[in-house]
Amino acid sequence: MERLNEELSRKKLAKSLNKFFKTTYYTERIIGLIESNEAYLKFDVVDEMCCFFNLTIQDLLYKKWSEYNQDFTDYLHNKITKHCHLPDENRTRIHQFSQLISHFNLVNKQDWVSFPKYDFIQRVYYDYFEKNVIDYSTCEIALNTFKFHYPNYLYKNNSGLVIKHDSAGILSVADHRDPISNDALKNGVEKIEHAIGLLLEVNTHKYDQGLFTSHNIEKLIEYFRCHNISLNNLSSNTLIPLSTLKNLYKNPKKLYFKDIHTLCNYLDFPINEISNYTSDIQDNIDAKNIGEHLAKLTNTGEIESFNQQYYLTSQETQLLIPSYCYESFIRQMKKDLNRGSDETMLFMEFKHFIFQWHFFNKLKILLSQKLNGKIGRDLFYMFTKTEIESALGNKLYPSNPVNLLGTLALNRISKFDNTSNKELQEIIEEQFK
Template identity: 30%
Template sequence: MKLSQKLYLERKNKNLTKQALAKELNELSGFSNYFKKEITLLESKQKAFTYRIVDDIAKYFNMTIYQFLTKQWKSYNTEEITLIDNNIEEYFHGYSERMPKTFKNLSDIIHKFDLVNHDDWVAIPKYDLIMREYYDYLYRDVSKESSSIIIRRAKGLLDNLDLFSSYNHENDLQFPINLETDFAGYTKFNDKREPINMNILIQNIEFSLGEIRQLFEDDYFDYDEEDTKYFNLLNYYREKLDIRFEDIEKDLGISSAEYRKWEKGEIDPSISNIIKICDYLNINIDLLSSSSLRTLNNINSQSVGSYILQNTNIHDSEELSKDYYFSERQSVILIPKYCYEYMFYYLEDKTHKDIGIKKAIQFTREFFVKWYEFNKARQFLFYSLTGVVAKENFIHYTEKEIKRYLGDSYYPENPVKFLTQLTLDRVENYGYKDKKQIINRIKQIDIERVLKSPEKTNLRPEVN
């Protein structure tokens, strides 16, 4: 989609004339003087888009440069965006009195809910699973029990799990997005039945936050500096990678004399040349714009509807309702569907045999404790995440992302490490940071050295 078409659509969506848009751009631009004729030339492809023009346009329309450059047709469906926004607002009002009165922005719901693709995840009521099923069927020491007793108990667990996880999202009457929540109650921080050490989990999450922040603080240092110019940042990233002017001329065919003028702010290069330079420096173009960085870190820079349409493959609210649902992070435990199915059929298979049922019970116990810890960790992590990291992790991970770091396992040995890898991988996938640096950091996380290990020996604290 051409930039000229995008400029036209953005202007029409705001019901602006060319002269009115030129006036608005002049009020925020520190570089250019805009006129009605210039807007006409840009929209008719008679004038090339330079970096400064694109930066001004993106800033005015409350986007990052990257969002403006990559925005597709479906994201201009303003009627559908408004419909999704209105239905989400009405839907949550009927759901809970604890929620805000309006849902114009993502931050209104992002700390309480996940947007989940039902093809990838199974949702189970957290309270029922941990406070009832876990303690009724899984916590016991099975080493001294007979196989017949264990099998009878396993069948009872399977019956309840089958009931819990058999939601048919498409047939629910909720609109536009179904909601999975556990009305039985929440697992509290100080609950005596809590199967994991919450203090250790919180300490480990603090480490995870440190890893995430360390990656972004260096490159987002100028977030609050209103007067930071792109050419200063261009110079910063080139010198950071120890790239010479001669290297740019040799590798990209851009004369070193012309490029020096870019870094001095004497020439406003074409947007295509800046994209070429950013690819060469292996950075996202938003890192050159202080206004884009502010928008990127502003979790309320988009409405809920526009964010969902731009970050999913969904084109309308009906399709959205069929494919996704909201899951309340505090009360529902989410487990990857392919992992859940393996656990379920593995345990079911062993109930028909005398051999292997004890091992299957032990596997199932560890399976639920680890995925429970993963869900708890994600809940705590979202209390502290803001900006791009929170936004990109609001839509829950896909099976492909899970398998990338889970490998051949069906539950994470260290849920916090696993969560940290997924969080960083999601941001890396959206291109907001040097990919090599994030990939290396993900691989090098030394969880045994830094994180405290959970207490495996006490999966069932005494219950008063």
């Protein structure tokens, strides 16, 4: 599939592989044998193939058909490079995925609702809430502004890709109308980065216990030694011949991919860890078409389906609020206003609702700009309703946006890195409770 997707003949692929890896191993006949008899693929050959096509081994095993739909991925790539811009004076077009994840969010329409930041923060919040104009009318103005800007088009049948951007919302970081100080943001993001570092450290030591710095197959040998794993037990439990397992020590180049895959599954050892190339591939996110990244993140392969379910929103100019939080809060606020509830209480509740979600959004902006590679990609797709409810509990806005974003980020990263739940919860409890 990868060869055909790149429009390479077997002869041309063999020539390209030999040049890329400085070898003479690959021939048109070898490529044919590789494609026709996968059971006898050597692990090193698979590893090199993955590197050449810019895939991790996990990508190769689980890549879905949607990522091969060239018309779909090209459509997304072309739309984004044409309509997405950097927040600079020249409106520089975005051409790389690393640029996109630093300035935009990929959003599921069912999970988040987007509003123009300028109207809510630089106008309504600054003119009324920041100046403590405590009155029913302040809440009514905020309600009317939400109603006016509610993006109904997101829930209609969209024929095109929706990209939410409002140039009026791009203001100086020192704009006096923004209620959040740069110091508060910096401190919050540093706390989240520190927690991410702790999580990555746990993942690094999960399989090596800090005892080795080797690569490829040698990592498995070290793992056996650290955990007192015998080859005889492995052979009987995995049905891999003992003679094959001994090649881990004698001649790793003789190892077949199917045996390594079986071994990793049995040990719950990530197969990417023993690749010579995976770490570089994971962080080289700009080597892939933007559309292919979106297809993988959403598991969608049809233009119409993607446009109906997802949209892109500018981090700098849009205020994102979880849909269920927004709808429940607005519904309750309308009831309380109609009942004539205490105006000070309603004012403060509305003020906190806007402020805390604005703080959350600004933290996400700064965090996105500081993260890159695999982790930046993992956090580009905004958190799902299930993820938010799990971290937020029965509240409709965070009492501490740093803790909420930190918890969401760690949970998302751990999902892709197979961190044990116990270790994850220990870090969350220590850093964000």
